[in-house]
Amino acid sequence: MESAAPLFRMEGISKRYGGVRALEKADLSVRAGAIHAILGENGAGKSTLIKIMAGVVAPDEGQMMLDGRAVDFASPAAANDAGIVCVFQELSLIPELSVADNIIISNPPTRFGMIDRKAQRRLAEEALARAGAADIHPLSLVKDLPLSRRQMVEIAKALARKPRILILDEATSALTAADVSKVFAVLKRLRAEGLALLYISHRMNEIAELADDCTVFRNGSKVASYPAGSKSDEEVIEMMIGREYHSVYPPKPERALQGVPVLEARNLSWTDRLQDISFSLHAGEILGLGGLDGQGQRDLLLALFGVLRGLRGTVHVDGKPVGIGSPAQARAQGIGMALIPEDRKTEGLMLPMTVRDNLSFASLDRLTRGGIIDSAKEQDFIDRMMTLLAIKAGSIDAPVGALSGGNQQKVVIAKWLMRQPRTILLNDPTRGIDVGTKQEIYQLLRRLADEGAAILFYSTDYAELIGCCDRVLVLYDGAVKRELVGAEITEHALIASALNIRSVESMHEGAAS
């Protein structure tokens, strides 16, 4: 992997969104046969940069060169034609089309002008197999797949285009360790085949495993490019956030749980997705949910929050059975639940509405008197939340969609904290969030717990569960397979119980191959 002439170069790229400066004279240079990691905190401009590369967004200034020739992509299709293919942070799959349709979307095989569905299916199956996702049926509709499967489809789709430069923007953020290892195997093979790969992730361990070159971005500009492994994690993180960085996870307090649990589930079952789940959650406690993705963790959170119908079993709050039939009831006084949902863009926020409207949206009943909003009180609540979570926004009257992913996520959390919930359910809240922000969130969770909140925390990232949780329930096939307490919570234990029966060794082999 000697430094050859760069395959692709970007110079002096700038992009503004209204008053927001997303990129300022950014540079990047990519070579063939290597994996190039891009690092940076939320809002650093990573996604914007690769969107420009992929022809989705037009730069305000700057130039791009492919094979030494200046290029200018008018559309994603043009970039594709030049061999640049991107797996975007926001998934770019068509929900109503089948997996096969999605994978072979840009130039399907045709006969007499019509798409040859047999040939297409064959190609799709090949691509799925290459991506290590042969378990996905090519005829199933994308909208019926869970997020993690969709991400695999997205990767298969990129592979099917036979790219020269493949860009993955947080493509693994929703994947579990098993899937990640499959994807890594693919990426390494592609590197060996001579492709140039651009890889964006907030997971430092992934970057350590994959990257050959690294570039760090901050505030829309390149801070440094360096060969992988030449800098320590701490150094890198300090470059990213521009300040010193200490241990990520706050210490766990030793505390004897006493009294009636705030939340208790007894024998919860729902369709074939949840089976006989029982647990209790005390004030001041952070209870983790682990296991492979799609083992019923999300359903459990939704069930507690009153979203699922036909739930069997009982939920007790403060020892008394309650029937929660809707989020409105779940958040009501006496129960005081909050749910940070899975997908902030479709479930947590109204993107075109202002930060202000979004922040107060879950607390409208609190902020109104006789149905009329008390503006002073609203402003006061909002100010407190903006400082508490250090939300970075141009103006609170700007649309929340203009914030970076991490800041959007903070808004989702803040809008619920505004209600001072007694029980907080979190559905993978740190997905696609930079280390700095993650750290803030961990600290916040611990503080909330110390102040008496009960927290139920699902994460696809084992490290988080280990670092944050007092206890972890590992789910498999809709049932609690194991409860890990305190020091028992180790990566080894988590993985072993997540896989239920499979041996831990084979898992490690998979990751290494």
Next chain:
Amino acid sequence: MTRATGRKPGFIHRFDPAVLTAFGCIILLLVLGSLYSRNFLSPDYLLQQLKVASFLGVIATGMMLVILLGQIDLSVPWAVATGAMMACAAAAYGPFGVALAIPFGILCGVAIGVVNGIGVAYLRIPSMIVTLATNAVAQGVMVVYTGGFSPQDSATAAMRYLATGGLIPGIPNVVFIWALIGGAMVFVLGRTGFGRAVYGIGNRERAAYLSGINTRRIVMIAFAVSGGLSAFGGVLLAGYASKAAQSMGDAYLLPAIAAVVLGGTSILGGRGTYLGTVAGVILITLLQSILSVMQMPEAGRQIIYGLMIVLMLLLYGRAPASR
């Protein structure tokens, strides 16, 4: 780190460019009209237009609420007719009936709205189709009713007074009524939890539901209000014409939608201001009136009407470019 800035004064918010351009178009229309006849600028004519616009204004208010939710209400024609006919019919039942005529008419509209609301919010049928069906049902009920009961259909004195009377000489009451309803709508949309919820649902219903909003109730209320306002528009129209007729509402469906959208409200929901709707209503009314008075065959009028709407929308109603 950027600190959150303070809130911009409300009026700056409300004057988005679309609304300003819409008002600009109104002035342009009047100027163009005055080239044809000086009378287009006479106070008499302008007041007359304002009066006629008020009926559309009341109806479009309900339509806007529904459109903000990302829905649409195609039951306007027969909700208008039902309101008018039922109010007049109630008056046949003694002094008590006369007194309750107006509320009764509105109530009938609310009932239609409630059926729409049940269909959209609880049965989750697309609004475009439920409201189409309730419109057909309302028409059926009115036909049975007219044929079977030879109802009274002349407006009560109170209806006449609301529509044509002048509390302040020269300015018809109906203009005040529209102003009142409009003011209430501005308040509701801007300052109440209900209004926020409407915008929220229009932007993303799923997120609104997960935020603990009783989305079905809000949708239900919005359709009920829309039905009620349509019926109230019908009541006022009956007062204006001094009687009710079956076909009263036919001429209000498409103009109501067009007015709301010309006013800058997104048909996809979640975005729009009431001031824009006011501008849209006046625009449509003026356009129809000027075209009707100019001596031109119907064909030419239709063509110009359509072209004008397209042109105005191209001027300011375009979605932002995607790149």
Next chain:
Amino acid sequence: EPEIVTGPSAEPECFAPWSAETKFLKFPKKDGPYRIALANGYIANTWRIQMVQTAKAYAAQSDVAAKLKEFKVVSTGEDVPAQISAINNFIDSGYDAIVVNAQNPTAFAPVIKRAKEAGVVLVAFDNILDTEDAINVNVDQKGLGELWGDWLVKHLPEGGKVLEVRGVAGTSVDTDRHEGIHEKLKASGKTFDVTEVMGKWDDGVAQKVTADAIATSGPFDGITGQGGDTGIVQAMIDAKHPFVPFGGETENGFRKFCAKFAAEGLKCTSAGSGPAQVAVAIKTAIAALEGQVVPQEVKLPLAITSDPDFKDGQDYFPAESDNFFVGNAFPSCGINFTAQEIMGQSKENQ
């Protein structure tokens, strides 16, 4: 297949031929009682509802009922093909005669052909059919326009500014009436400055466009309206426009105004032919089935009342709806419905 015969027809006062050229038809006699269908189009306005009520009332009159085995009414809405299909279905179902208020005068050629082949008597009324193969019970629309034109010429001997509130664009009724008016105005030799607006035969629309026209082009010396005339007068009242001579339709509300404001200058002629013409159409159909001679085009008498002859309880009904169409009597046909009969009959039915 009817024979073409020479006149006169049976009951010549009732079945008056349209013109001297009108053919007379004699259908082969069929034995009763008959199955007759009414294929109506649009239903949701007072005129049509009143028409259907009258048809039912007429078919229920004992002497008529005795001749009918079945009388069926279907309304198909504004869609022409649906009405065509309805007639096709009636033919296939073996009805003896079909009475139709056609949504379109020219679109029925194929189905007329079929009816003829099947030996079904087809009678059109109100909106008639553009054919010689069906019986048309016809209102003289152009004559109505001429009547209004004449009325204005008579009352405005010096000519003047006239407001013409027309009907629905693109319909033959609107065009015929419009032409009738203009021919007479032109023939007078005086200068008439006519402002035309489209009132769509609807009170609300007519009122709005009238108000606009008054504000921009008024005041006028005379008015003629094809429909929605109550609304037109209402607009004049609201705009404090002086009352002027008016040639209009037969709405009860319009006549109420004419009676009330005659002294103040609202000199009206109110003419048309009410929904009761359906009864004449049914009567014609029965006569044809009985083998009597009938004209191919029946000219309906116009129910005309002009100032100063508006009589309470006969020409207008203060207690009845404004939307009610007066002029439901065809004495020459022995058809005489009062408002109370038409609307009252149905009340008992409920």
Next chain:
Amino acid sequence: MKDWQYRLAEQRGTLTALTIFVVMFVIYTANHPAGFTANVVQTAANKGVLLAFIAMAQTLVVITAGIDLSIGMIFLLTNCLASWLVVGTPLETAFGVVVVLAVGALCGAINGAIVIYGRLQPIVATIATGAVYFGIALLLRPFPGGSVNEDLADALTGRIFGSVPASLVALAAVVVLVWVPFSRSVYGRAAYAAGSSETAAYMSGMPIRRGKFLAYTLAGFVAAIGGLFLTFFTYTGDAAYASGNAYTLFSIAAVVLGGVSLFGGKGSAIGAVFGALAFRTIGDLLFVFDLDPLWQPLFQGLILLAAVSLGAFALFRVRNRLEWFL
């Protein structure tokens, strides 16, 4: 799940529409005084096919998450035009047919251009263009009239082999020659994709603009075929505003009954065709039930309400309330 289960799930909307139609039509013919005869079927077919064309046209636009409220007016405009042009010698007639279809396609293309390149919301844009098309129709036919090549008209509205309605054959031909190739083409897929998720489709490099434009254009084209058939059926042209609007609204009802999602991306014109036929049968049911004439409109309204509420039964199967929200 097996392959056939996926394919079945894909066609569920269409199959439901087919079932609704068959049930209604069986009730209708079973009670019809003339019974299930070639005449009755032909009459029903000729009436149903008109709406089926318009519904197919509407489907083309609806799958792109748009809507065409001018479709009924294109139908009228092409009807009026055909009543001038589709007459005379076979050659003249053929020329007329081509011009009429081209004008329909042009109307659709104008809608598409305004919506896609003008970036206007389809509902209002097509309300406005509908007014323009109606105005032109009115210019062509200030009042009803005109004529058509009656041999062609009779052939296409008559029966083939004495039993099969020719109009149904024509409808099937349009499905096979227009809809199937389009829906299976790259552009058709782009139209679906744009309806399902426009950003995702754009990011995937699909030709969404061309796909949508083609969908709008074909919608105008198919509406023009409907206009031609209206002319064949009535021998005349007629610019009847109410009728144009009625067809537009009916087409929406038909599309929904046919399992096409008004939110775009889902459904098939074949479903919409059955939806249209089912919708038309609602009106036919008036024949076979002896209803008081004044109760007929109410009866029709209630059946429509019931039919569109049928889909709501799926709600009771929904276990996760989030699925209510798309």
